[in-house]
Structure formats: structure tokens, C-alpha cells
Amino acid sequence: DHVYTIRRRQVPMPDGVHAVFGDMHQLSALQRIPKQADVMLFCATPDERTEQSYRHTFLDGLRNATQVLQPKRTFFISSTAVYAQNNGQWVDENSEVSPVRFNGRILHEAELLCLESAGSLVLRLSGLTGPGRTMLINKAILGEGIQNTWTNRIHIDDAALAISHLITMRELPNIINVTDDLPALQIDVVNWIRLQQNLPELQLLTSEPSGKKISNQLLKSLGWCPKYPNYKSIYT
Secondary structure, three states, rough: EEEEEEEOOOOOOOOOOEEEOOOOOHHHHOOOOOOOOOEEOOOOOOOOOHHHHHHHHHHHHHHHHHHHOOOEEEEEEEHHHHOOOOOEEEEOOOOOOOOOOHHHHHHHHHHHOOOOOOEEEEEEEEEEEEEOOHHHHHHHHHHHOOOOOOEEEEHHHHHHHHHHHHOOOOOOOEEEEEEOOEEEEEHHHHHHHHHHHHOOOOOOOOOOEEEEEEOHHHHOOOOOOOOOOOOOHHHH
């Protein structure tokens, strides 16, 4: 395969990847990438957590890249933030999407924009874990800010394996959730992390948990299997 990537920051790339350093909002940068690739993987991060930045990145960026590069298929990396369910229920790809927060609303707009192109695919990733992602670990060690809520996660390596696997397939659903096998209450994840650090268990006042449990059954039915199936395998 011939792989091209565009980034604003110059960082080392794996062997075989042709790196274009530039801004996807600049026509001159996008024109340095061959048109009509078999697949365009749109995986972007806003500069800041504001509505303006999200629109600039996900809507303007996706529109620019699609119009200039004219890929045969687009894989848009979205988020399970598009789901607003908050009563501990199971959520799959057929569940209602009615995001309350601006990030979920804008991501859903970008999903619809992506799906205007035949053969394109939306991947909704849950919370990324893996090297350098230590926010929950830090909260667990400090014992602060812990909530009684359902959490969902995906190790970055498993997310990459899912994308690589799906790119090789032709007949796919339009939307697929990418998450591990085991949604878990945040307090349970935190106490597992604390156990690894020989710290005492934390207790929360009993209350009905909030949040949602994301199902990965569709992705698994397509032949993907995670290396890190649950929080214990991630945080050991």
C-alpha cells in the first residue's frame, strides 16, 4: 500500500508512510497528496475544546479534504459522545443519537457529512487509553473527582487494529462502535488501578449510576477481537 499522512507538526513517521507537513485547511498542503485514494482516514483533533474549534476541525476540515482529495471511501473517526443516553442502558449502533453537548452535536453533523459519500464509514470510538493517557490513573491515585458513572474505553492499539481490519472489507455497515468488551463503573476501574499501586479501596455514596454501556457486538461480528478486552488488561 501507498500511505500518505498530513500533519501540522513534524513528528517521525513509520517506514513506508509519506509525510506531508501542513494544515488540512490550506489548499496547497492538500494538493501535495494524490487524489482519489482508495481510503481517506479522517482522524483529527481540535486545537481546543470550543464549539468554534470543533466546527473548524471536523466540519470545515472534512469538507475541504473530501472536496480536494476526492477519496473513493472515507473513514471518519467519531466518538460515542454522540450518544446522550445517561441512565446506565446499553447502547448500540441503532440507538437514538441526540447529543446535548456541542462536541457530540458537531461530531454528528460531521458524521452525516461523511455518509453523504457512498461507501463511507463512521467509527464511533469510546475513551482512548494507552501510552501517555494517564488522566484516569492520576485521578485514581489522588482519589479525587471519582463519579458513580458507567465508563467505556478502547486501547489505542485495538482501535488501530479495528481500523486496519475494516479497511480491507468492502461490504460494511455505515456506523460501527469501537470499544472494548466490558463497560465498567468508574469506581471499579479506579479501585483496580489503586490495587496495582497498593493503595486502599475507595468508597462512594450509594446512588444510581449515570452514563451508558456501549456495545461492541457489531464490530466483533465482523471478525475483530481486542488485545485489551477490559480495564483490567489495560491497567495491569
